[in-house]
Structure formats: C-alpha cells, structure tokens
Amino acid sequence: MKTWALARFTVKEAVRGKAMIAGLVISLLYLALVPAFSSPSGGNAIVGDEQMRIAASREFLNFALGGLNFIGMFLAIFTTLGTIYSEIERGTIVTLVTKPISRVQLIAGKWLGHVMLMAAYVIIMGLALWLSVALGSGMLVWRFFPALMLVCLNVITMVSLTLAFSTVLPVVANAVFVFLMMVITSNLRIVHAIGETSQNAVIMVAANLFRMVLPVGEVNDLAGRIMLGQTQASNLMGVSPSAFTPRAWSFLYELVYLSALLMIAVLLFQKKDLS
Amino acid sequence: MAAAVEIEGLTKSYGSSDGEVRAVDWLSFRVEQGEVFGFLGPNGAGKTTTVQILMQVIFPTSGSARLLGKPLGDLESRSQIGYLPELCQFHSHLRADEFLDFHGRLYGMPAGARRKRIDEVLELVGLSENRKSRIRTFSKGMMQRIGIGQAIINNPRLLFLDEPASALDPMGRRDMRDLLMSLKDRGTTVFMNSHLLSEVEMTCARVGIMNRGKLVQVSDLKSMIKPGHTVEIRAAGITDRVMEQIRDLAKRVQQDDGCLMVTVDKEELLSHLARMIMESGANLMEFTPRQMPLEEAFLQLIQESDA
Structure with missing residues (x-):
C-alpha cells in the first residue's frame, strides 16, 4: 500500500512536470506528422493489392515504432532525471524517508510510478499508430504488438537507468551521462559498419560487445526484425562477431539488466546520508 | 517500560581538509516516555545532526540508539513516530489536504481513519480554511503549521520537533505550546530541538x-x-551614600525605572544588603530574590564547556 501510494504520487508529480507537457506536445506533433515522413506512402493513403498494402503497413509501423522508441526513451530520461537527487537537494526527501517505509520501498514506489506512466504512454501512442493504419488501410498488423512490448521494455530500461543514477548524480550530469549512453549504444550499427568497411575485426567485436552496456539499441533492432518478419533463428543467434543482427535473447538480457539497475539504485541509496 | 529515546555512544564524524570533524561526539542519554524534553545548544552544536541520525536521514559513524525500545530503522516503531524537520521543505504542488492524505498513506492509515484525522489535524494546526490551498501559496508560518500537521497525522507516541516555533508569530507560538501540552496530556513524548529558550522554559x-x-x-x-x-x-x-555602599557590596547593580537589580557573590550578602537599606532609613517596599533564568544558566554552561 505504501509503495503504491508513492507510485501514485510519482505519477501525479511527473504529469505536472514540464518535461511531460513538452513530451505530450512533441508526441501529438509526431502522430500528426509521421505519415508524411514515412516511406513508401509518404502521407498518402496506403493503396494497392493486399500484399502491397500489408507490406506498406508493416513498413510504416516499423518506421513509426522507431520514432516512438526514440521519443519514449527521451521522455523517460527527462521525466525521471531528478527523481531522487532533486528531492535530496530540495530537502523534500526528508519527510519521506522518516515515514515507516524502507528505502527499498521508496525506490520501488518511485520506479513503479515512472514505469506505469511511461508504459501507459508507449501503449497509448502505439495503439494510436496501429489504429491509424488499421483504419486507413484496413490492415490489422498483429506483429506490431510484440514489437511494441519491446519498445515498452526499452523505455522501462531507460527509466531504471536514469533513476539509478539519480541517486548519485545531479540532474544535468545525469542527463548528459544517460543521454550519451543512449545515443552511443543506439548507433553502434554505424561503428560496426566502419569496422566492416575497413575489415577491422577489433572494431566489429567492440561494437558487438558494447551493445551489452545498454541493450536498448539492439532490442529496438529486434523490434524492427519482428515487424518485418525477419525472425529466423539462424539470423538471431548472433554467434558470428561479424554479424550485427540483433540477438533473440537480447530482450531477456535487458530484463536482467534492468533488474540489476534497480538493485544498484537500492545499494547506492540504502546507506546514503540525505542531508 | 522502555525509554522513548535511548542513545548510547552516538558519534557522527565528517572528513574534511583539516581532518576529521565530529558533529556528534559520543552522545549518551535517555528520554523517558511521556516527557517533554528540550534539546538545546548554540548553532552548530549538533542538535539537528542528532535528530537526523535518530530519524535515519543520516547514519552514525558509531554508537547505537533505540526509539520506543526498538533499534533505529524499525518500521513498526517508526509508524508511531512523528518528525518535523528544521527548515520545512514540502511537495509544494499539493493542496494541504492532499499533502496530509499522502503522508497518512505513508503511515499506512486506512482511508476512513485518514479522512477523519485530516479534518482533526487541520483544525489543530489552524489550517481548516486553507485545506484546498496549494502549499506553494503558504507563508512561512503556514508551512510550519502544515509541517506539524504531517508530523502528528499518525497520532504519534513519540514526536521529534526541530525548531518548531522558529517561523511562527506570537499567536502561532501560543498555539504550538497549547498543542504540545495537549499532546503531553495524551502521553506523547516530545523531543524538541530549539534555540528559543523561553519556549523551552514554558513547555519542557x-x-x-x-x-x-x-x-x-x-x-x-x-x-x-x-x-x-x-x-x-x-x-x-x-x-x-547608601547607593555607594550597595555598589561596594554588589557584584553588579542595574538601575531601571526606580527599580534596582543587585547581584551579589554569596547568598549571605543578601540579608546584609536588606539590613543595610533598612538601617539607612530608606523605605524598603520590595526585596524579591530572582531565579536564574534558563538563558543565564544556558550561557553559563556553554561558557564553562567552552573553557
């Protein structure tokens, strides 16, 4: 009950925040403009025979999901940034930690609040995209939903990462650190391609290993594969360092990864002096 | 019955460029249940640090303490403790009733009890008319009042107040004294940090x-x-001539509006002083021994400990 009270409070607080309001404006603009930027329909109604319409719908949803993944992670960072550190700086944390709740419950409540908010955001945005395609083309792209769940997982991971570092880093330092990690690990494909072009195995192996530092880029690639139906087991085992296909187990790794982040957050906060 | 507060060898050190600084140095004492205990000291004495350790806002370097017979951090005993921090900072986007409701939830109070208690507390702290106002619109005194509200929402058995009257006007201070007395009558132990010695003198x-x-x-x-x-x-x-004799006898003489305040070194000199005035033919109308006020006792103790 106490964890739930903290979660509800966190949701209310985040919803009132400037980051969320700005995020909602950006999201509405995105929903309005994404058809214009996607290929191949370019904003026009998806027409043609059924096969063409299915392919075009999948491609559009894949493109739109990539954008949602980025906006969702961005929003997750900016709504979670000051979760713990700002409360310490403002002194408001004192009235919370002196109540009959453990510090583990405090972290869990804050985390749960942000996760509920961001998961609701991703699901609502995803449903809006899916419905727009279903109504526009008459195509029901069911494989969109497992891919959407992976995007949801990515957003929850970013919440967990930002929350863990908000126990020790001030808002600006946390923003720079987490954002850089997100950008770098989301663009390792480029690093790998450089390795491939220059036939440098070290760069390719490094790019592959670095995907483990923050698995959101790889899981986003996996979501794309699911959308496009490229999910053959042989492609997804990732046994060859020269291949840069997303590994099927990467989402399981991400689950373990975010659990570890929560444990780190608790360890960092458990014995921290808050004054 | 277990003591309300039991502290044993509590120490808090901070590292600094000049070496180790001991904010709290081997503190040991007890506060019994039902007491109103005043914790005094000049700025930087370590009063707030001590209370923050007891409330687990910070952790001791060594030593131990028990509250209501349970070790620090015990959640069951903490549900019977209230705390008003110094320099209250609260979630200011909340309304007064929302704020108390949130803190009632953190104490695990059921919904019905919470609603009833919120009304009572708002009445007690004099904020009934402001229940729907956002905390960000509150004055310093109102902030202090709502802070006291969150500290007593759970009907605590032990209440820690860190400078509770510092932001209050005279009316607010009187209300605070009345509140403390009513809590005392109900058997609540009050542990009060304060530098307002007159308040301590009246309540502790x-x-x-x-x-x-x-x-x-x-x-x-x-x-x-x-x-x-x-x-x-x-x-x-x-x-x-008599005035001259009084000055020779006294350690200190203050003259104020027809009244003489005379301080002597030894008690025996007081009767000698009275005799001397009467024998001089003066009309002695009042000769009242004064108690050493807390402020004087406090300053004397601090000077002695500094020496």
Whole structure:
C-alpha cells in the first residue's frame, strides 16, 4: 500500500512536470506528422493489392515504432532525471524517508510510478499508430504488438537507468551521462559498419560487445526484425562477431539488466546520508 | 517500560581538509516516555545532526540508539513516530489536504481513519480554511503549521520537533505550546530541538544541552533554574551614600525605572544588603530574590564547556 501510494504520487508529480507537457506536445506533433515522413506512402493513403498494402503497413509501423522508441526513451530520461537527487537537494526527501517505509520501498514506489506512466504512454501512442493504419488501410498488423512490448521494455530500461543514477548524480550530469549512453549504444550499427568497411575485426567485436552496456539499441533492432518478419533463428543467434543482427535473447538480457539497475539504485541509496 | 529515546555512544564524524570533524561526539542519554524534553545548544552544536541520525536521514559513524525500545530503522516503531524537520521543505504542488492524505498513506492509515484525522489535524494546526490551498501559496508560518500537521497525522507516541516555533508569530507560538501540552496530556513524548529558550522554559520538564557535538548537561529544568544571587529592590529614600555602599557590596547593580537589580557573590550578602537599606532609613517596599533564568544558566554552561 505504501509503495503504491508513492507510485501514485510519482505519477501525479511527473504529469505536472514540464518535461511531460513538452513530451505530450512533441508526441501529438509526431502522430500528426509521421505519415508524411514515412516511406513508401509518404502521407498518402496506403493503396494497392493486399500484399502491397500489408507490406506498406508493416513498413510504416516499423518506421513509426522507431520514432516512438526514440521519443519514449527521451521522455523517460527527462521525466525521471531528478527523481531522487532533486528531492535530496530540495530537502523534500526528508519527510519521506522518516515515514515507516524502507528505502527499498521508496525506490520501488518511485520506479513503479515512472514505469506505469511511461508504459501507459508507449501503449497509448502505439495503439494510436496501429489504429491509424488499421483504419486507413484496413490492415490489422498483429506483429506490431510484440514489437511494441519491446519498445515498452526499452523505455522501462531507460527509466531504471536514469533513476539509478539519480541517486548519485545531479540532474544535468545525469542527463548528459544517460543521454550519451543512449545515443552511443543506439548507433553502434554505424561503428560496426566502419569496422566492416575497413575489415577491422577489433572494431566489429567492440561494437558487438558494447551493445551489452545498454541493450536498448539492439532490442529496438529486434523490434524492427519482428515487424518485418525477419525472425529466423539462424539470423538471431548472433554467434558470428561479424554479424550485427540483433540477438533473440537480447530482450531477456535487458530484463536482467534492468533488474540489476534497480538493485544498484537500492545499494547506492540504502546507506546514503540525505542531508 | 522502555525509554522513548535511548542513545548510547552516538558519534557522527565528517572528513574534511583539516581532518576529521565530529558533529556528534559520543552522545549518551535517555528520554523517558511521556516527557517533554528540550534539546538545546548554540548553532552548530549538533542538535539537528542528532535528530537526523535518530530519524535515519543520516547514519552514525558509531554508537547505537533505540526509539520506543526498538533499534533505529524499525518500521513498526517508526509508524508511531512523528518528525518535523528544521527548515520545512514540502511537495509544494499539493493542496494541504492532499499533502496530509499522502503522508497518512505513508503511515499506512486506512482511508476512513485518514479522512477523519485530516479534518482533526487541520483544525489543530489552524489550517481548516486553507485545506484546498496549494502549499506553494503558504507563508512561512503556514508551512510550519502544515509541517506539524504531517508530523502528528499518525497520532504519534513519540514526536521529534526541530525548531518548531522558529517561523511562527506570537499567536502561532501560543498555539504550538497549547498543542504540545495537549499532546503531553495524551502521553506523547516530545523531543524538541530549539534555540528559543523561553519556549523551552514554558513547555519542557527536562532539558539536554549540547555544545560542539558533546552533551554538556541533562537535567530537570527546575534544578537548572536555581535561585540566583540577584534581588530586585524597590525602595524610597536611598541616599547617594547608601547607593555607594550597595555598589561596594554588589557584584553588579542595574538601575531601571526606580527599580534596582543587585547581584551579589554569596547568598549571605543578601540579608546584609536588606539590613543595610533598612538601617539607612530608606523605605524598603520590595526585596524579591530572582531565579536564574534558563538563558543565564544556558550561557553559563556553554561558557564553562567552552573553557
């Protein structure tokens, strides 16, 4: 009950925040403009025979999901940034930690609040995209939903990462650190391609290993594969360092990864002096 | 019955460029249940640090403490404790009733009890008319009042107040005293950090004095406010010659609006002083021994401990 009270409070607080309001404006603009930027329909109604319409719908949803993944992670960072550190700086944390709740419950409540908010955001945005395609083309792209769940997982991971570092880093330092990690690990494909072009195995192996530092880029690639139906087991085992296909187990790794982040957050906060 | 507060060898050190600084140095004392205990000391004495350790906002370097018979951090005992921090900072986007409701939830109070208690508390702290106002619109005094509200929402058995009257106006201070007295009557133990000695004098039965991280004294307020060697004299017809004699006898003489405040070194000199005035032919109307006020006792103890 106490964890739930903290979660509800966190949701209310985040919803009132400037980051969320700005995020909602950006999201509405995105929903309005994404058809214009996607290929191949370019904003026009998806027409043609059924096969063409299915392919075009999948491609559009894949493109739109990539954008949602980025906006969702961005929003997750900016709504979670000051979760713990700002409360310490403002002194408001004192009235919370002196109540009959453990510090583990405090972290869990804050985390749960942000996760509920961001998961609701991703699901609502995803449903809006899916419905727009279903109504526009008459195509029901069911494989969109497992891919959407992976995007949801990515957003929850970013919440967990930002929350863990908000126990020790001030808002600006946390923003720079987490954002850089997100950008770098989301663009390792480029690093790998450089390795491939220059036939440098070290760069390719490094790019592959670095995907483990923050698995959101790889899981986003996996979501794309699911959308496009490229999910053959042989492609997804990732046994060859020269291949840069997303590994099927990467989402399981991400689950373990975010659990570890929560444990780190608790360890960092458990014995921290808050004054 | 277990003590409300039991502290044993509590120490808090901070590292600094000059070496180790001990904010709290081997503190040991007890506060019994039902007491209103005043915790005094100059700025930087370590009072707030001590309370923050007891409330687990910070952690001790060494030593231990028990609240209501349970070790620090025990959640069951903490549900019976209230705490008003110094320099209240609250989630200011909340309305007064929302704020108390949130803190009631954190105490695990059921919805019905919470609603009833919120009304009671708002009434007690004088904010009934502001229940729908956002905390960000509150004055300093109102912030202090809502802070007290969150500290007593759970009907605590033990209440820690860190400078509770500092932001209150005289009316607010009187309300605070009344509140403390009603809590005392209900058996609540109150542990009050304060530098407002007059407030402590009016509300506390026992006090502890800290200086430079160390406990200087813990004693009953009555024994601390001892009869002093100062008398207030009202007399007509004191000649210059007698005034000269009084000055020779006294350690200190203050003249104020026809009244003489005379301090002597020894108690025996007081009767000698009275005799001398009467024998001079002056009309002695009042000769009242003054108690040593808490402020004087406090300053004396701090000076002694500094020396």
